[in-house]
Amino acid sequence: MPDVSGLVRDRHRTVYSCSSLFIAAPHLALEAMPASPAGRRLLPEATVRRLPLYLRALTGAVEDHQATVSSEDLAARAGVNAAKVRKDLSYLGSYGTRGIGYDTELLYQHLSRELGLEHDYNVALVGAGNLGRALGHYRGFTERGFHVVAAFDTDPAKVGGHVGGTEIFPMAELGRIVKEKGITMALLATPAAVAQEVVDRLVEAGVTSVLNFAPTMLSVAAGISLQRVDLAVELQILSYYDSSRRHRYVPATASATS
Amino acid sequence: MPDVSGLVRDRHRTVYSCSSLFIAAPHLALEAMPASPAGRRLLPEATVRRLPLYLRALTGAVEDHQATVSSEDLAARAGVNAAKVRKDLSYLGSYGTRGIGYDTELLYQHLSRELGLEHDYNVALVGAGNLGRALGHYRGFTERGFHVVAAFDTDPAKVGGHVGGTEIFPMAELGRIVKEKGITMALLATPAAVAQEVVDRLVEAGVTSVLNFAPTMLSVAAGISLQRVDLAVELQILSYYDSSRRHRYVPATASATS
DNA sequence: CCATGTGAAAGCGTTCACAGCG
DNA sequence: CGCTGTGAACGCTTTCACATGG
Numbered sequence: 001m002p003d004v005s006g007l008v009r010d011r012h013r014t015v016y017s018c019s020s021l022f023i024a025a026p027h028l029a030l031e032a033m034p035a036s037p038a039g040r041r042l043l044p045e046a047t048v049r050r051l052p053l054y055l056r057a058l059t060g061a062v063e064d065h066q067a068t069v070s071s072e073d074l075a076a077r078a079g080v081n082a083a084k085v086r087k088d089l090s091y092l093g094s095y096g097t098r099g100i101g102y103d104t105e106l107l108y109q110h111l112s113r114e115l116g117l118e119h120d121y122n123v124a125l126v127g128a129g130n131l132g133r134a135l136g137h138y139r140g141f142t143e144r145g146f147h148v149v150a151a152f153d154t155d156p157a158k159v160g161g162h163v164g165g166t167e168i169f170p171m172a173e174l175g176r177i178v179k180e181k182g183i184t185m186a187l188l189a190t191p192a193a194v195a196q197e198v199v200d201r202l203v204e205a206g207v208t209s210v211l212n213f214a215p216t217m218l219s220v221a222a223g224i225s226l227q228r229v230d231l232a233v234e235l236q237i238l239s240y241y242d243s244s245r246r247h248r249y250v251p252a253t254a255s256a257t258s
Numbered sequence: 259m260p261d262v263s264g265l266v267r268d269r270h271r272t273v274y275s276c277s278s279l280f281i282a283a284p285h286l287a288l289e290a291m292p293a294s295p296a297g298r299r300l301l302p303e304a305t306v307r308r309l310p311l312y313l314r315a316l317t318g319a320v321e322d323h324q325a326t327v328s329s330e331d332l333a334a335r336a337g338v339n340a341a342k343v344r345k346d347l348s349y350l351g352s353y354g355t356r357g358i359g360y361d362t363e364l365l366y367q368h369l370s371r372e373l374g375l376e377h378d379y380n381v382a383l384v385g386a387g388n389l390g391r392a393l394g395h396y397r398g399f400t401e402r403g404f405h406v407v408a409a410f411d412t413d414p415a416k417v418g419g420h421v422g423g424t425e426i427f428p429m430a431e432l433g434r435i436v437k438e439k440g441i442t443m444a445l446l447a448t449p450a451a452v453a454q455e456v457v458d459r460l461v462e463a464g465v466t467s468v469l470n471f472a473p474t475m476l477s478v479a480a481g482i483s484l485q486r487v488d489l490a491v492e493l494q495i496l497s498y499y500d501s502s503r504r505h506r507y508v509p510a511t512a513s514a515t516s
Numbered sequence: 517c518c519a520t521g522t523g524a525a526a527g528c529g530t531t532c533a534c535a536g537c538g
Numbered sequence: 539c540g541c542t543g544t545g546a547a548c549g550c551t552t553t554c555a556c557a558t559g560g
Binding site: 042043048049051052053055056077078079114115116117121123130131133134135137138139140141143144146164184185208209210211215216217219223225227229230231232233234235236237238239240241242243244245246248 | 309310335336381395397398402474483487491493495496497502503
Binding site: 044045046047081083084087097098099100 | 531
């Protein structure tokens with residue numbers, strides 16, 4: 001993680017609040033906010049998935065002391081094409097300068113705020129098995145403002161212990177501690193069989209965003225965000241393309257990027 | 259994991275080889291193989307990503323002793339809609355019976371084979387840090403036929419140790435051991451800074467499929483498969499939707515499933 | 517009669533190509 | 539002149555709706 005501390009200067013979230021948007025960014029009002037009384041319209045999902053990549057690409061540009069980046073440059077760093085970068089960024093408003101490119105620092109700030117990263121998040125880790133413990137130790141979360149402040153497990157032998165500096169609580173305490181610590185996100189790393197039950201309890205306690213590592217489908221109420229990370233599925237996808245190369249027709253493609 | 263051992267009976271991969279396809283499944287030749295001399299055409303990417311979910315849904319149906327499943331049923335178990343299931347399965351050929359549904363066991367076999375899961379894979383784990391060790395301990399891989407048979411790390415203190423029963427070798431041995439053990443897949447869990455260099459060595463040694471956990475973009479030659487799992491990106495996506503609910507317009511949607 | 521399999525329509529996402537502007 | 543911002547074209551994915559056939 002490069003030093004970008006100087007980039008995030010404005011910790012107030014006022015630009016996109018209703019009352020100040022038209023003052024802070026009047027051109028947005030005309031171009032990107034056609035129909036919403038409560039704020040900006042949601043970005044296309046595909047764009048949202050790429051914004052974190054642009055953010056990371058920008059930290060690279062900062063390290064290289066580039067005051068501005070072109071869409072071409074950003075695209076190369078993020079592994080996408082330039083047209084996509086321009087289209088994606090245009091949804092946020094016009095922060096580039098024609099003939100020059102984007103101001104590195106300014107764009108970083110805008111992306112950061114757009115992603116809701118201007119404040120940190122308190123995160124619960126549920127399930128302290130192998131995968132759960134690993135997630136608890138993973139440094140990438142804290143570095144990016146996601147703090148695992150409590151872990152939970154049903155196993156009495158694990159309760160009272162720690163995972164990466166975080167105390168492990170019994171599941172019975174889940175509701176109380178989520179509320180006490182102001183937890184809004186959860187990493188779900190329980191066995192598949194209990195995942196639905198656990199996510200229901202998390203939501204009831206006030207969690208609104210869940211990253212599900214359990215190999216099962218979960219359903220949650222509207223207004224709750226759910227992302228799935230399914231390691232076995234990823235390997236099975238690789239397996240398909242591997243066996244395709246051996247047995248099926250595989251079109252010649254340019255070198256892949258990921 | 260339910261007992262599906264009885265489902266995978268035919269371990270020969272002959273059905274989709276060129277010479278026997280027309281004998282084993284003549285209707286496929288007419289419907290699903292319009293233009294390829296070397297075998298069946300590749301499935302749409304979106305379909306490939308869902309096949310593993312159907313496979314998992316089918317194990318659920320097996321547990322419930324359902325001899326047949328309808329597209330409606332499969333859809334509910336996999337968290338998608340029935341039209342999508344039918345369209346996806348139609349790309350594989352017509353294995354359903356109108357008025358009845360799909361034979362659970364038969365469909366499981368076909369999906370399994372389509373995904374290239376009729377044989378196991380030897381997998382290398384590169385990087386035995388926090389995330390790497392967790393991946394090495396994760397049981398879901400072996401259960402699904404992906405065997406982590408070697409781990410690698412640059413840290414001399416780790417070399418010679420074990421992660422989940424697998425020996426940790428020095429990076430210098432990578433080429434030799436990948437060839438010796440017939441490794442074709444790799445889990446890449448190194449720091450981002452060295453990930454490109456490592457993937458280049460893996461590919462040179464003969465690895466053709468890589469699951470990249472390092473938070474960076476990698477480029478590989480055509481014919482090499484690369485899937486990315488980026489935990490921080492997933493959290494940042496959740497962060498976006500979380501802040502959207504607080505500051506932006508969020509349309510009312512039906513309950514989400516993942 | 518019932519659920520599959522599938523053309524056709526609708527909806528998204530990507531890419532193109534260039535107008536517009538600093 | 540160079541690069542952004544963006545309509546328009548294109549292609550992929552999803553959904554609809556129903557003909558088809560056991």
